Amino acid sequence: MPSDNRxxxxxxxxxxxxxxxxxxxxxxxxxxxxxxxxxxxxxxxxFFLNEYLHRFYHSAEAMRLPVPLHRDALTAVxxxxxxxxxxxxxxxxxxxxxxxxxxxYQPGKPNLIITQSPLVLPDERVxxxxxxxxxxxxxxxxxxxKTINYxxxxxLLEKMRQHNAQDVLxxxxxxxxxxxRCNFFIVxxxxxxxxxxxxxxSGITRKNILALSSNRYKTEEGVVxxxxxxxxKEAFLTSTTKRIVPITNVNDRVVGTGKPGEVALxxxxxxxxxxxxxRKRGV
Amino acid sequence: MPSDNRxxxxxxxxxxxxxxxxxxxxxxxxxxxxxxxxxxxxxxxxFFLNEYLHRFYHSAEAMRLPVPLHRDALTAVxxxxxxxxxxxxxxxxxxxxxxxxxxxYQPGKPNLIITQSPLVLPDERVxxxxxxxxxxxxxxxxxxxKTINYxxxxxLLEKMRQHNAQDVLxxxxxxxxxxxRCNFFIVxxxxxxxxxxxxxxSGITRKNILALSSNRYKTEEGVVxxxxxxxxKEAFLTSTTKRIVPITNVNDRVVGTGKPGEVALxxxxxxxxxxxxxRKRGV
Numbered sequence: 001m002p003s004d005n006r007x008x009x010x011x012x013x014x015x016x017x018x019x020x021x022x023x024x025x026x027x028x029x030x031x032x033x034x035x036x037x038x039x040x041x042x043x044x045x046x047f048f049l050n051e052y053l054h055r056f057y058h059s060a061e062a063m064r065l066p067v068p069l070h071r072d073a074l075t076a077v078x079x080x081x082x083x084x085x086x087x088x089x090x091x092x093x094x095x096x097x098x099x100x101x102x103x104x105y106q107p108g109k110p111n112l113i114i115t116q117s118p119l120v121l122p123d124e125r126v127x128x129x130x131x132x133x134x135x136x137x138x139x140x141x142x143x144x145x146k147t148i149n150y151x152x153x154x155x156l157l158e159k160m161r162q163h164n165a166q167d168v169l170x171x172x173x174x175x176x177x178x179x180x181r182c183n184f185f186i187v188x189x190x191x192x193x194x195x196x197x198x199x200x201x202s203g204i205t206r207k208n209i210l211a212l213s214s215n216r217y218k219t220e221e222g223v224v225x226x227x228x229x230x231x232x233k234e235a236f237l238t239s240t241t242k243r244i245v246p247i248t249n250v251n252d253r254v255v256g257t258g259k260p261g262e263v264a265l266x267x268x269x270x271x272x273x274x275x276x277x278x279r280k281r282g283v
Numbered sequence: 284m285p286s287d288n289r290x291x292x293x294x295x296x297x298x299x300x301x302x303x304x305x306x307x308x309x310x311x312x313x314x315x316x317x318x319x320x321x322x323x324x325x326x327x328x329x330f331f332l333n334e335y336l337h338r339f340y341h342s343a344e345a346m347r348l349p350v351p352l353h354r355d356a357l358t359a360v361x362x363x364x365x366x367x368x369x370x371x372x373x374x375x376x377x378x379x380x381x382x383x384x385x386x387x388y389q390p391g392k393p394n395l396i397i398t399q400s401p402l403v404l405p406d407e408r409v410x411x412x413x414x415x416x417x418x419x420x421x422x423x424x425x426x427x428x429k430t431i432n433y434x435x436x437x438x439l440l441e442k443m444r445q446h447n448a449q450d451v452l453x454x455x456x457x458x459x460x461x462x463x464r465c466n467f468f469i470v471x472x473x474x475x476x477x478x479x480x481x482x483x484x485s486g487i488t489r490k491n492i493l494a495l496s497s498n499r500y501k502t503e504e505g506v507v508x509x510x511x512x513x514x515x516k517e518a519f520l521t522s523t524t525k526r527i528v529p530i531t532n533v534n535d536r537v538v539g540t541g542k543p544g545e546v547a548l549x550x551x552x553x554x555x556x557x558x559x560x561x562r563k564r565g566v
Binding site: 008010018020021022023024026027028029030031032033034063064093095097098103104105106107113115117120138141142147148149150151152153154155157158181 | 301307313317347378396430432
């Protein structure tokens, strides 16, 4: 198995990553039952930590999984983990599983796992060229909850490879929602910035971009259709790790001019500034 | 964690169950990605083993997870496991996960886990009284594939408890499909036995009941609606562990006479006879 000399929090203690195991009775292994969240760390600063923790506890509550640590204790564990690992640019993942089940179906006491990994930022070229995506008819179960269920997203990796696409956008009957791991925005010909309102995860970057965009442009959460994308000036995705990535091709059709748009690149700069402000406010 | 002194197959060897762990990099833990299957054992005989193995390999292929053992080798491991465990009436579960992932998203080499547990048969009273169920609007992702994704089924346990229901039947826009872990049949007023044709897992017991039923009654795979249930003479579920369980109440409405019906009990006897024949044919 992949292993390294980083530390991981599991079963109430911080252990070397190579010793981080779950017994097979855990409901994540038996039934894919669990939630998670993920945020960025730079030189000890956790960006927008409050928002990520809030969403983590919200997902846990929605799936009826009590988090074994209260927020202050969880934050303290994260700080301890960060201080033990030497990973200045990294991501923290918190996974909360259904726990050890007596019958392979009823949840037990949830298992909390916290890992820290080096952050892989998107290649600079994606900002110059944009990416190509495909679409797929699907709505996630419980889209407002960050569950560990990525069966369809991972199953679609093969289809992405076949089409030489970098990501896959979900829609139902032509109404667009989100990517497996990112949110979606378009810029209409009249300059309005719009992101799907429904059947999406409340991305923290999505929320930040909505706020930043409304300072500059007419900005909406609403209905976005596949037809809207064909007529759009720009399209882009947002995510914690990727920030903003311009989309220049959808299902082999060029979006807008076929080049990354001004709105996407402007909002990316605004987001980087917002991250700097968050960092200055401190942890 | 729950542990016992039974043996489990994992990482290519048979080990005591208390030593059966997966590293947290496994894609079942990271992304709920995996498939499984489950069949019954009685005194060394595996019922309808060919059908279950066929479905297991089918699910694995559908999710693009190569099974590390060919069919003969897998069967040999199952036999060895059964001979080491002393569990005359039991169930064998084979789980195939997405394996150890280098980035928490791309599948690795799948991990195959095989466990054997004592079989808990339904209480005899359910055959005298039938069970009460509720309904919920949902269609499983990839319903023809036995994935480990039970997020919605487990999430609904609380709703079942609130309604004092023993199971929950999925439908979309009133068209019924299946339970999280069982198939569904009704008997119409004209005596036709019908089970939903679409958006269901191909249950082995469902298949056996379809064959047995067609020897006695007009039998169909087709569309079953919530309205059809209200007008039905009988309703019942089928599963590997539960065989046939009569359903006498759906969403607080009595089904038929409110008592287990003759068709359900007749087919249950036929199924028990079929199991005996399968046992006599040997393993």
